[in-house]
Amino acid sequence: MPMVKPRVAVLLAAYNGMRWIEQQLASIQAQHQVDVTIFISVDLSSDDTQAWCEGYARQHSNAQVLASPGRLGGAGRNFFRLFRDVDISPFDFIALSDQDDLWHPDKLQRATEYLLFSEPQAYSSNVTAFWPDGRRRLLDKAQPQVAWDHLFEAAGPGCTYVLAAPLASAFKVHLCAHWDAAQAITLHDWFIYAFARSHGYGWYIDSRPGLDYRQHPHNQVGANVGLKSLLQRLSRIRDGWWFGQVALISQLIGRPWAVLPGNGNLSRRTLLALFSYATQCRRRRRDQWMFRLACLLATFTAGYEG
Template sequence: MATYNGEKCIKQQIESILSQLSDDDEVIISDDSSTDNTIGIIKSFSDNRLKIFVNTHKKGPVGNFATALENAKFDFIFLADQDDLWLEGKVKRHMELMQQFELVVSDAIVVTEDGTVLFESFFKARNSGRGLLKNLRVNSYLGCCMSFRRSLLNKAFPFPKNLYMHDWWLGLVAEIEGSIYFCEEKFLHYIRHPNNATQTLQIKLPLSKKIANRWGFIKALINLKIKGLF
């Protein structure tokens, strides 16, 4: 989990995660130098499964998740945002599916902060699905809905320089490998806030930036191929 100034929502998210874990699991939290009470709330759980790493300087979302992944030691990894809510059965079902697939993506219900449903299915709203070219155009890989084996992380990490989105990159690497499952069961309330709750769920960028981002992904995938990781 990557956190930054998440005091308004972090408590319920951690509760929704811990309730599904065994005593041997762990939650790796990388905090990007929060200035609110995020760290205090995390520590108030007094739960040894919570491992906190605080960045000495701001790294941004990709760098923050990179720190968390650097410190993840187990073979099965889930990504989590600070402001969503895991629904019952997520860990159990993902673990079942990861026995067969390297990357699992489950569906989500898109809601506002007060629980109003915006979209019953993120998959349908985003037209999510497999396909390298499809996902170079529009990303289907929402990190907070993903879990994956360490074998995938070993191919995708360390992240390429100037990476635009970590979850998108993991999904594209998995597309090359081919071991992916899109699970239509919904295991997350994907909470959209007033400043980001759009009707398209798309990030609006200038065309030049979109082209640059995708070209960066393509070059990074080619580099992995050259290194023999595929």
């Protein structure tokens, strides 16, 4: 008797994706030892992505394209729309997909096998970034998790996320209950990781890369490498965006850092306290030093009081 393959719903968020989406879909269809159904949501695009995807779905019985949502304005809102509108109840696992990567054939098999035979309810992995000029670089996100890292960073790129059904369903309920406020969250992968960790769901970060992570000028969030990337991130700290996202996510998951002063509010006093807790706020040593710098920049430039 053949073994029943895990049923995986792949939620794919697309926007102006005509250059890459066919290759991405081919890599999803080539997954080993899983039963895949692909759900595609296309943010209002200026190319033919919506029409092309609808044609693709007519030719592939395991692909569905959601009705056009109009202009959503970002990948985060597009993934939230997918969680809200797709019936995930028939599936064993939920995986997230960008439109422009290349999945390794065993990506979902490796993730689902790990989740089937271990305690964690969520899986993510390292990725190999690649550029049009042929450069390739491993992006290592698999450092040991620390007490509060989920409040300050994601578990790696969201395109590597695979969630077991109980966690995915719980997140969907929570998201829908906080729908309006969640629209201000830019990074869906950070929010999902924060929800999972803060609600007691174990999370495994695999050191083995499961996909090739395409880098191009239109990435909403790309590889964190190079001086340009560093300056962009420092700018977002100085203008208050990054810690604003920290505060919003903390509030929405109902788990403010109560051990720190200020009752979870981002005051100067809280930021200075966070400076001393850097090793519990980011996983990687280099990022812990950057976190200390972020706390100092926010303390003196972002207009926090108290």
